[in-house]
Amino acid sequence: xxxxxxxxxxxxxxxxxxxxMRLVAALGPLGEALNAGQVYVALSRLEKAGLAVxxxxxxxxxxxxxxVYALTASGRERVAAWLAESAxxxxxxxxxxxxxxxxxxxxxxxxxxxxAARRRELxxxxxxxxxxxxxxxxxxxxxxxxxxxxxRLQADLRWLAACERTWSVxxxxxxxxGSG
Amino acid sequence: MWAVDRVDLDVPAGQTLAITxxxxxxxxxxxxxxxxxxxxxxxEVWLGGRRVDDLGERAxxxxxxxxxxxxxxxxxxxxxxxxxxxVELPALLAGAAPRTARRRxxxxxxxxxxxxxxxxxxxxxxxxxxxxxxxxxxLVNEPLVVLADELTGNLDSAATSEVLRLFDGLRAAGQxxxxxxxxxxxxxxxxxxxxxxxxxxxxxxxxxxDRRGTSxxxxxxxxxx
Numbered sequence: 226x227x228x229x230x231x232x233x234x235x236x237x238x239x240x241x242x243x244x245x246m247r248l249v250a251a252l253g254p255l256g257e258a259l260n261a262g263q264v265y266v267a268l269s270r271l272e273k274a275g276l277a278v279x280x281x282x283x284x285x286x287x288x289x290x291x292x293v294y295a296l297t298a299s300g301r302e303r304v305a306a307w308l309a310e311s312a313x314x315x316x317x318x319x320x321x322x323x324x325x326x327x328x329x330x331x332x333x334x335x336x337x338x339x340x341a342a343r344r345r346e347l348x349x350x351x352x353x354x355x356x357x358x359x360x361x362x363x364x365x366x367x368x369x370x371x372x373x374x375x376x377r378l379q380a381d382l383r384w385l386a387a388c389e390r391t392w393s394v395x396x397x398x399x400x401x402x403g404s405g
Numbered sequence: 406m407w408a409v410d411r412v413d414l415d416v417p418a419g420q421t422l423a424i425t426x427x428x429x430x431x432x433x434x435x436x437x438x439x440x441x442x443x444x445x446x447x448x449e450v451w452l453g454g455r456r457v458d459d460l461g462e463r464a465x466x467x468x469x470x471x472x473x474x475x476x477x478x479x480x481x482x483x484x485x486x487x488x489x490x491x492v493e494l495p496a497l498l499a500g501a502a503p504r505t506a507r508r509r510x511x512x513x514x515x516x517x518x519x520x521x522x523x524x525x526x527x528x529x530x531x532x533x534x535x536x537x538x539x540x541x542x543x544l545v546n547e548p549l550v551v552l553a554d555e556l557t558g559n560l561d562s563a564a565t566s567e568v569l570r571l572f573d574g575l576r577a578a579g580q581x582x583x584x585x586x587x588x589x590x591x592x593x594x595x596x597x598x599x600x601x602x603x604x605x606x607x608x609x610x611x612x613x614x615d616r617r618g619t620s621x622x623x624x625x626x627x628x629x630x
Contacts, residue, residue, distance in 0.1 A: 341608060344608060344610065345610055346621070348589070348592075348593055348598060348610050348612060349612065349618075349621050350621035350622065350624075350625060351589060351590065351593035352593040352594070352612040353618055353619055353620075353621050353622050354593075354621075354622060354625075355569070355590055355593045355594050356594070357619070357622065358566070359566065359569055359570050359573055359594070363562070363563055363566050372562070374622070374625055375590050375593075376590075378589070378625075379588075379589045379590050382589045383589070386427065389602075389607070393602075
């Protein structure tokens with residue numbers, strides 16, 4: 226979650242309540258489970274680690290004052306590194322989803338480039354799984370495991386195709402990751 | 406609006422290429438263009454060093470018979486002919502002597518593991534067996550390239566594995582293969598996977614080096630992280 230919050234801050238300084246609303250918007254019902262305390266704890270950890278600073282306090286017309294956080298230079302570096310690092314074959318759907326949202330919001334990476342890299346990774350895994358599966362009897366224990374792995378990778382690839390469709394409409398390609 | 410636009414593909418001899426994409430992306434149109442079943446409005450199609458999109462009808466039909474093997478989702482076997490006769494037919498149409506055609510058909514049915522089903526009608530064969538007959542038929546004129554359109558689309562998982570094992574053997578033997586599929590598991594058996602979106606190339610992944618490895622599988626199991 227720290228990485229996602231940092232990426233959201235890359236767009237503009239913001240306070241905990243707003244960050245939480247943006248996470249809830251990106252995660253839908255999964256975001257409802259996220260309590261406000263988790264966001265504030267994560268923000269204060271980021272501040273201690275020198276990745277974000279408490280820039281100022283906003284005094285809204287109603288309600289308590291809000292600490293507005295901004296990224297530090299090392300925070301920005303960490304976001305870029307997080308977006309560039311491979312998600313790994315076991316990465317779950319919501320983690321990769323948040324990476325795409327964060328990439329688009331921060332403008333630090335092209336969501337379509339992340340999708341392409343992930344497809345490459347998943348297809349390589351599927352090629353290995355299929356090659357191994359064809360060398361084994363379909364009814365063997367090993368064959369059964371390989372089929373499960375292949376089906377899971379296939380499901381991930383199908384969802385990735387949906388991501389590609391959606392993000393190609395939202396974020397026109399070829400702006401070098403400038404504006405998001 | 407064109408069904409396929411600005412697609413520049415070069416398939417070297419011996420390569421297995423998979424073309425994927427959502428339905429309506431133009432992948433079947435592309436296969437029809439490659440197979441000389443349709444002609445491009447603009448652009449060129451070359452096969453084995455020869456331009457084929459501007460051939461006359463008769464020359465084109467000849468080229469299709471002799472240089473291209475087709476495999477379809479629905480098998481397209483002749484119901485009233487036996488498995489062996491189905492395989493022989495394109496050889497006879499291409500001018501082979503009946504004895505030669507019979508010999509080649511017998512050899513190919515053996516190669517696809519159906520020597521003992523040679524005299525069966527398609528209706529007596531399972532889906533996987535019918536597709537293997539269709540593959541034998543596609544190979545009978547020793548084509549430069551085999552084009553397959555959703556070759557596992559009508560098959561269950563066990564029959565799909567049978568057919569993919571057979572294709573794997575063809576690839577190992579150096580047969581050039583181009584297959585259109587919406588099944589990522591089928592595409593993953595190719596050397597190279599291109600995806601189309603709205604008739605244009607949207608992705609190009611080379612898997613030649615990946616098949617024999619296990620690094621990604623290890624990572625999936627959490628043993629190589």
